[in-house]
Amino acid sequence: xxxxxxxDINGQPHRQAVEPRLLLVHFLREVAGLTGTHIGxxxxxxxxxxxxxxxxxxxxxxxxxxQADGRSVTTVEGLAQGDKLHALQEGFWEEHGLQCGFCTPxxxxxxHDLLANHPTPTSxxxxxxxxxxxCRCTGYQNIVNAVKNASRxxxxxxxxxxxxx
Amino acid sequence: xxxxxxxxxxxNAKLAAVWVGKKLKRKEDPRLIQGTSHYTDDLxxxxxxxxxxxxxxMAHAEIRAIRTDAARAxxxxxxxxxxHDLTGLGMVPCAIQMPGLNLPPHPVLATERVRxxxxxxxxxxxxxxxxxxxxxxxxxxxxxxxxxxxNMEKALEKDSxxxxxxxxxxxxxxxxxxxxxxxxxxxxxxxxxKQRVIxxxxxxxxxxxxxxxxxYLPGENRxxxxxxxxxxxxxxxxxxxxxxxPETAVRVIAPEVGGGFGSKLNVYAxxxxxxxxxxxxGRPIKWAETRRENIxxxxxxxxxxxxxxxxxxxxxxxxxxxxxxxxDMGAYHQLLTxxxxxxxxxxxxxxxxxxxxxxxxxxxxxxxxxxxxxxxxGRPEATYNIExxxxxxxxxxxxxxxxxxxxNFPQAKEFPFTTVTGLVxxxxxxxxxxxxxxxxxxxxxxRRRQKSxxxxxxxxxxxVSTYVEICAIGPSAATPAGGWESGTVRIEPTGxxxxxxxxxxxxxxxxxxxxxxxxDELGIHPEDVNVVHGDTLAVPYGIxxxxxxxxxxxxxxxxxxxxxxxxxxxxxxxxxxxxxxADISFGRGRLSGKGSKKSISFGELVMAAYTAxxxxxxxxxxxxxxxxxxxxxxxxxxxxxxxxVEVDGETGEVKIxxxxxxxxxGNVINPMLVDGQIHGGIAQGxxxxxxxxxxxxxxxxxxxxxxxxxxxxxAHLLPEFTLDRTVTPTPVNPMGVKGVGEAGTIASTPCVxxxxxxxxxxxxxxxxxxxxKPERVWRAMQQAQASAQLEPQPNDTPSSSRAKRGxxxxxxxxxSKA
Ligand code: FES
Ligand code: FES
Numbered sequence: 001x002x003x004x005x006x007x008d009i010n011g012q013p014h015r016q017a018v019e020p021r022l023l024l025v026h027f028l029r030e031v032a033g034l035t036g037t038h039i040g041x042x043x044x045x046x047x048x049x050x051x052x053x054x055x056x057x058x059x060x061x062x063x064x065x066x067q068a069d070g071r072s073v074t075t076v077e078g079l080a081q082g083d084k085l086h087a088l089q090e091g092f093w094e095e096h097g098l099q100c101g102f103c104t105p106x107x108x109x110x111x112h113d114l115l116a117n118h119p120t121p122t123s124x125x126x127x128x129x130x131x132x133x134x135c136r137c138t139g140y141q142n143i144v145n146a147v148k149n150a151s152r153x154x155x156x157x158x159x160x161x162x163x164x165x
Numbered sequence: 166x167x168x169x170x171x172x173x174x175x176x177n178a179k180l181a182a183v184w185v186g187k188k189l190k191r192k193e194d195p196r197l198i199q200g201t202s203h204y205t206d207d208l209x210x211x212x213x214x215x216x217x218x219x220x221x222x223m224a225h226a227e228i229r230a231i232r233t234d235a236a237r238a239x240x241x242x243x244x245x246x247x248x249h250d251l252t253g254l255g256m257v258p259c260a261i262q263m264p265g266l267n268l269p270p271h272p273v274l275a276t277e278r279v280r281x282x283x284x285x286x287x288x289x290x291x292x293x294x295x296x297x298x299x300x301x302x303x304x305x306x307x308x309x310x311x312x313x314x315x316n317m318e319k320a321l322e323k324d325s326x327x328x329x330x331x332x333x334x335x336x337x338x339x340x341x342x343x344x345x346x347x348x349x350x351x352x353x354x355x356x357x358x359k360q361r362v363i364x365x366x367x368x369x370x371x372x373x374x375x376x377x378x379x380x381y382l383p384g385e386n387r388x389x390x391x392x393x394x395x396x397x398x399x400x401x402x403x404x405x406x407x408x409x410x411p412e413t414a415v416r417v418i419a420p421e422v423g424g425g426f427g428s429k430l431n432v433y434a435x436x437x438x439x440x441x442x443x444x445x446x447g448r449p450i451k452w453a454e455t456r457r458e459n460i461x462x463x464x465x466x467x468x469x470x471x472x473x474x475x476x477x478x479x480x481x482x483x484x485x486x487x488x489x490x491x492x493d494m495g496a497y498h499q500l501l502t503x504x505x506x507x508x509x510x511x512x513x514x515x516x517x518x519x520x521x522x523x524x525x526x527x528x529x530x531x532x533x534x535x536x537x538x539x540x541x542x543g544r545p546e547a548t549y550n551i552e553x554x555x556x557x558x559x560x561x562x563x564x565x566x567x568x569x570x571x572x573n574f575p576q577a578k579e580f581p582f583t584t585v586t587g588l589v590x591x592x593x594x595x596x597x598x599x600x601x602x603x604x605x606x607x608x609x610x611x612r613r614r615q616k617s618x619x620x621x622x623x624x625x626x627x628x629v630s631t632y633v634e635i636c637a638i639g640p641s642a643a644t645p646a647g648g649w650e651s652g653t654v655r656i657e658p659t660g661x662x663x664x665x666x667x668x669x670x671x672x673x674x675x676x677x678x679x680x681x682x683x684x685d686e687l688g689i690h691p692e693d694v695n696v697v698h699g700d701t702l703a704v705p706y707g708i709x710x711x712x713x714x715x716x717x718x719x720x721x722x723x724x725x726x727x728x729x730x731x732x733x734x735x736x737x738x739x740x741x742x743x744x745x746x747a748d749i750s751f752g753r754g755r756l757s758g759k760g761s762k763k764s765i766s767f768g769e770l771v772m773a774a775y776t777a778x779x780x781x782x783x784x785x786x787x788x789x790x791x792x793x794x795x796x797x798x799x800x801x802x803x804x805x806x807x808x809x810v811e812v813d814g815e816t817g818e819v820k821i822x823x824x825x826x827x828x829x830x831g832n833v834i835n836p837m838l839v840d841g842q843i844h845g846g847i848a849q850g851x852x853x854x855x856x857x858x859x860x861x862x863x864x865x866x867x868x869x870x871x872x873x874x875x876x877x878x879x880a881h882l883l884p885e886f887t888l889d890r891t892v893t894p895t896p897v898n899p900m901g902v903k904g905v906g907e908a909g910t911i912a913s914t915p916c917v918x919x920x921x922x923x924x925x926x927x928x929x930x931x932x933x934x935x936x937x938k939p940e941r942v943w944r945a946m947q948q949a950q951a952s953a954q955l956e957p958q959p960n961d962t963p964s965s966s967r968a969k970r971g972x973x974x975x976x977x978x979x980x981s982k983a
Contacts, residue, residue, distance in 0.1 A: 019295065026294075035207035036200015038423070040372050041456040045872035048372060076200035089198040093190055096837045099845065100672030101197030102204065102372040102423030127880040134872065136372050136424050137672050139848030139909075140880040142841060 005069040009034065010078030018065050024058075025049045027065035028075060036076040036105050040134070047133030050106035051075050057113035059132075076105035079112070087153040088112060088146070097146030099137035106133050111147045119158075120151055183753075184681035184691050188837040191677045192691070202421040205376035205391045206453040213378075214243055216439055216452035217297035219287040219304040220462065221279035224315070224532040224865020225326065226308035228277055228286065236289060236303040241296035244446060245304065246288045246438075248274040254441045255407035257434050259498035260645040263507075266338045269329040269530075271497040273407075273434040279308070280328055280496035281534050282865055283461025285434055290442055290450055313865040317470060317491045317529040328496055328530045337494045337528035338503055342510040344585045345521025350485025354476035358558040363934045364546045366468035366493065366859045367852075368875055369539045373423020374454035375433065375463055379440030383447070389416045390440045395425040396709030397669050399646055400432055401701045407437035408444065419699035422671030426849070427538035428463050429671070430711040431500045460870045465859060466539020468493035469506060469546050473554045481562055481569045485521035488513055488550060494528050495535035501542075502535050503528050504645065508543025508635070514584045515551035516595050516633040516803055517573040522585045532865040538711065540849055541907045544634050545914055552630045552915035553932065560926050566919065567599060567608070570631050581896075590633065590801040591895045591903075598827045598891050599631055602805035605889055606825040611809045619927055624812040625822075626924025629805065630916035636830075636904030637800040637897065638712030649795040650714065651705045652722030654683060654730055656788040658775040660768040662687065662694045667707010668719030669699045673842070673906060675715050678834040679723055682900070686727045688753045689767060705791055713802070713904030716834065721898040722794035729790035738770055740781040800895045800903035804828035806847075806916040812924045817943030819855065819921055821884045826912065829891040831903035839905050840888055846909020847886055852878040853910075854917035858936050876936075929953050 002017040007027065014032045023042070028034050028051065037060060040048030044062040051060045052074040060073075079086040088108050091097065098104040107130060114121055114129040121129065126147045127140065135143060196202040233245040257271040275286045287304050291297035312326035319325055320335040328335055351357060371393075378391040388410055394400050397417040405412040422429065435452055443450040454463065474487040492506035510524045541548075559566040574595040575582045582590040602608075611627045618625035639648040651667035664679050680694035697703055707719070734756065735749035742749075742765060744758030757764035765773075773779060777786035809823045826843055833839050856876035860868045869875045894901025914935070921937050922930060929949040933941060 021295070029207070030294075033209075034200070035203065038204070038373070039206070039453075040374070041872050043456065043871060043873070046372065046456070076198075080199055085198070092198050093194045096191065096841045098194065098197055099674070099841060100372065100422065100424040101193070101202065104197055105200050108198065123885070124881075127883075131879045131881045134370075134372065134877050134879065136370060136426070136849070136877070137845045138841060139844035139846075139878075139886065140883055141844045141886055144880070 003066055005065055007065065007068045008072035010074055020064065020066050022065045023061055024063040024065050024068050025060040028060060028073070034075050034077050038102055038105060040102065047106040047110060048103055050109040050133065052109055052112060055116070057110050076108055079108060087150040087157070088115070090153065091146040091150035095142050095146040095149050097138065097143045103133060103135040107135065107143055111150070114147065115151055115154060119155060121147065123148070182685050184684045185834050187681065187835065189677055189681055189691060189835055191674050191838070192680060193674060193676050204373050204421045204423055205378055205393050206451070208378055208391055208420065208451070210378070210380055210449040213449040213451055214290045214292060214446065215294040215297040216442065216450050217289050217301040218285045218458070219289070219301045219306065220458070221275060221282060221284040221286050223279055223308045223310060224282050224313045225311040225328070226279050227311060228275060228279060229307035229309050231287060232305040233287065235305070236300040239296060239300050239303060241292040242289060242300045243292065244290045244442070245300065246274070246442065247286065248272055248276045253409055254437060257437070257497070258403050258406070258432050258500060259502065260500050261498065261503045263338060263340070263503065266503055267329065267332045267336070268498060273438045281532050282867060283458065283534060285462070288438060288442065290446060313532045313863070315531050315533055315861045315863060315865050317493050317531060320529050320531050321527070328532060335530040337498070337530050340507055340510065340526045342524040342586055343522065344587065345485065347485050347487060347521040347523040350521040351476045354484050355479035356477050356561065358475045358477065358554060358561050359473065360554055360557050360932055361470065361472050362550060362553050362932065364467045364469045364471065364549055365935055366536070367466040367539060367857050368460050368859045369426045369428035369463065369466060370459065370875070370877060371424035371426055371428055374456060374459040375429065375435070376451070376453040377435050377439040378449065378451040379443035380449040381440070381444040381447070386414050387416065388414055388440055388444060389418065390436070391418045391420055392436055393422050393429055394419045395422070395429045395669055395671060395711050397699050397701050398667060398706050399709060400436060403432040404437060404440060408441045416702045419669050419671070425671050426540040427466065427542055427711060430538050430709065431464055456872060457870060460859070460875060461867060462534060464499050464535050464537035464539070465495070466536060467546060468536050469509070471546070471550050473550055475554045475558050477558055477562065479562065481564050481572045483517055483519050483573050486513065486519050488524045490524070490526040492526055492528050493533065493536055494530050495533045496530060497535050499535040499537045501645065502537050505536065505538060505543040509547040511586050511588060512544050512547035512635055513551060514586050515548060516593070516631055517551070518575050519585045533861050540846070540910045542712070544907065545850065545911045548630070548632045548634070548911045549915045552632065552919065556919045556922065557931060560931070566629050567603065570629065571596065571599065588635070589798060591798060591897050592893050593633065593801065593803050593829070594891060594893055595631060595803060598803060598805040598829055601889055601891065602807045602825055602827040605827065605887060606807040606809070606823060608807065611823070624814055624924040624927070626810050626812065626920045626922070628808045628810070628916045628918065628920025628923055630912050630919060631805045632912040633801050633803040634908055634911050635799045636713035636802055637717035637796055638714045639799045640796055647708055648718070649708065649793050650719040650722045651707045651791060651793050652719060652726045653705055653789065653791040654723060654726040656730065656771050658772060660693065660771045662689065664694060664696045664723050665704040666696060666698045666719045666723055667704055668710045668715035669707070670710050670715055673710065673715055674835070674838045675719070678716060678838060679720055681834055682720060682724060683727055686724065686731065687767070688751045713906040717800055717898055717902050717904045718794060718796055720902065721900060722792045724900055725794055726790045726792040729792060730788055733788065733790070734770060736781060737774055737784060738765055741765055741770070741773060741779065796897055798897045800831065800897050802828065802830040802903040802905065802908055804908060804912060806912040808916045808920040810917065810920040810924055812921060812942060814946065817939040817941070817946060819937050819942060821851070821917065824884050825887045826909065827889045827891065828905070828908050829893050830905035830908065831895045832892060832901040834902065842905045843888055843909045844886055846907060847913040848878045848883055850910040850913030851883065851917055854914045854935055854937060856936050856938070925949070
């Protein structure tokens with residue numbers, strides 16, 4: 001039995017007949033060919049597969065593709081605007097917030113959710129927010145620094161925009 | 166960066182370092198932060214099939230029958246394979262040879278018996294992943310259970326079930342390392358301190374699980390294998406042996422690799438089987454490990470029982486050390502399994518002068534997954550042993566642990582220092598690192614806080630570990646598969662530089678650090694240096710990335726290849742400028758003759774080497790050089806870590822309050838990356854101290870085999886680390902770099918445990934085995950209190966005397982001794 005779904009991914013609609021049991025993460029990787037979203041456990045315990053579903057961070061290994069039908073998903077590939085990196089991407093780059101990079105897309109999407117709701121988090125807030133995302137390489141310290149870096153940049157940009165108005 | 170000696174001085178005056186020493190942002194990152202890089206499981210080939218495994222749910226059993234009909238009948242299943250179908254495919258290799266080693270055959274799929282939970286029994290290949298998994302589940306295996314043994318001491322008993330019957334014992338090997346007069350050391354001792362410490366089994370859990378993709382093109386007779394590996398060349402050699410193709414027909418590619426920590430420094434059954442099946446079926450096949458498989462069937466780390474005895478004079482001078490180690494091999498030897506505990510023996514003396522040592526190790530087979538190299542590989546165990554027994558000794562002698570350590574350090578002028586285990590430590594200033602760590606942590610004030618904490622009935626503790634580790638592995642004579650590394654530097658006609666390294670980084674950032682290094686040597690920008698690794702068709706044979714060797718050995722190879730090129734360039738420049746080669750100097754983007762009267766741009770010179778119309782007689786056109794660097798010794802990074810913790814007397818919960826690390830890895834190419842390695846290492850070592858433990862029950866089942874139950878360090882559990890460093894270059898390589906990948910892991914485990922035991926020493930707690938989960942800490946407190954009530958309290962036990970004195974060996978004392 002297959003079911004037709006249409007999922008908007010990074011602004012592009014993807015339509016496909018899928019098995020009802022197909023996980024969203026497999027839809028992203030296999031159907032849409034977007035392999036930036038990684039699979040670290042498939043059991044919602046590592047956070048590597050985190051994406052935004054209608055703007056909120058979800059673990060895409062715990063969502064069925066059919067549940068995302070008609071909704072919009074943002075993956076790591078959708079963060080940058082053309083050549084312009086997202087402040088979070090810059091932050092991770094500048095603060096050495098990644099080593100092997102495998103957890104990074106999930107960390108970026110999870111922090112994206114944090115900053116959207118909490119633009120100036122403390123270190124403790126950040127550590128709390130990413131506690132469902134495992135990184136085996138960095139010891140998290142530079143990830144915390146990266147998110148703070150992004151938060152500062154975003155605040156500056158907001159105030160610059162306000163000033164320009 | 167000060168470098169010791171020039172590789173070849175031919176007038177190539179040293180450029181001032183512009184890039185080396187800078188916190189350059191990583192060249193790897195743009196692709197990683199945008200999700201555009203490719204790990205093995207991201208790859209998709211036309212007509213690709215998916216593989217899944219049926220694995221043993223039993224720890225020890227005879228296989229009576231395997232029924233595959235239901236699996237074969239599923240639409241989309243292309244093939245089902247058991248051991249009987251694998252004629253022509255070799256065994257899983259072990260690279261270690263040592264006298265008396267019991268080396269059992271290790272089939273790719275279990276033949277008559279299974280010996281651990283997770284052992285592969287059948288493989289399914291199907292058109293898609295979901296079907297492959299359905300089919301793997303549809304395979305029925307009849308098992309006749311056999312008695313299971315998971316406990317090493319039981320495994321060595323006479324009536325234990327035997328795992329490999331041909332050996333009639335579960336003893337895999339014995340290994341001894343003895344030096345000095347141990348008998349008289351213990352006879353002369355004022356005090357002998359004894360402790361058994363257990364180094365529990367850990368799961369490496371690299372965030373990218375293993376994955377293998379094989380493609381065979383019969384026309385070209387070319388097998389290409391993409392694998393999440395740390396050792397593409399060694400893997401190529403082993404795959405060619407396993408599948409029976411000439412090595413020249415096999416290409417291994419390690420694409421983006423998501424962490425390894427030693428778990429991908431191996432050759433696994435799946436790495437032979439998946440490519441072999443791709444050859445048989447004539448279609449590309451991919452297998453990506455599930456996390457469950459990763460925990461059951463990727464190597465584990467540690468798992469040793471260590472009985473320690475330290476003989477000391479009452480002033481704290483060490484006379485001798487006796488160590489008995491049981492090391493759990495698991496059911497089979499993987500690539501390096503029996504080697505790991507031998508590294509423990511080599512490093513057992515730590516950074517202390519120990520006149521006599523007596524180490525005996527027994528490797529033991531049990532019904533568990535194999536152990537092998539996991540971040541630190543034998544050295545964390547050695548460091549944990551010596552650093553714990555030093556603390557136990559300090560408490561028993563009523564000395565401050567810092568004072569005891571300093572008393573037994575070799576002095577800086579004694580280097581190179583030959584250890585009792587026969588190693589030659591290259592260079593160190595142990596006194597300097599502890600001095601800095603004391604200052605940075607505010608040691609005296611931590612001790613004051615501890616004293617006042619005791620008054621309030623709270624348990625505050627301070628832990629120290631001073632470590633030395635063995636890196637830059639290593640001289641070939643001391644390694645199973647060659648300890649050198651290759652580096653090729655090619656300046657392309659447009660002046661862009663390609664560096665090929667046999668090291669195969671997977672997160673360490675050598676694309677950046679090698680670019681910094683080579684850019685400085687050639688007077689160009691790191692952006693113009695492209696570092697290529699992980700493809701056996703592109704890169705000359707190399708050994709790989711492990712043992713904190715990539716920069717110290719692989720970087721040196723690339724550096725020395727560059728020196729060869731510079732000599733050649735100087736010769737051509739001299740020819741073109743009418744100068745002497747010895748007078749040519751490299752500037753930023755230019756080469757000049759003496760007094761810079763005449764010069765030629767880097768680009769023009771490079772082009773001249775390729776157009777080759779005007780070259781000196783006998784000059785070989787092109788600009789490419791390769792160097793295979795064989796190190797003369799290991800390097801020995803070192804440092805001092807200090808942790809302070811607060812233990813909740815009611816719940817046993819441990820809070821890490823402060824963590825200070827002073828490390829010395831020699832010269833530093835990119836401080837940001839070095840700090841990153843230390844951060845990650847500390848977190849991993851702390852994970853062992855506090856949370857991680859892979860538990861097999863008596864039936865050989867893993868009881869915490871998911872990421873829910875296996876407690877990895879999470880962001881909110883860890884403190885902020887404060888780092889500092891000293892810089893003591895090594896004379897072993899011309900760049901003076903030592904290696905840093907494992908230091909944090911090696912140092913932090915004993916540091917944290919020392920802190921917790923220190924906190925609870927007022928209660929009479931001597932030692933608690935890891936991980937320091939609240940329950941275990943709580944029990945230790947209860948037990949200590951109960952036995953304190955039973956025994957009449959002597960007035961002046963060492964621990965109470967220390968408590969009374971308030972433990973005040975101070976930074977001052979340490980300073981005056983240093
Ligand atoms: S893959 Fe989804 S949380 Fe791990
Ligand atoms: S960077 Fe490797 S897991 Fe986070």
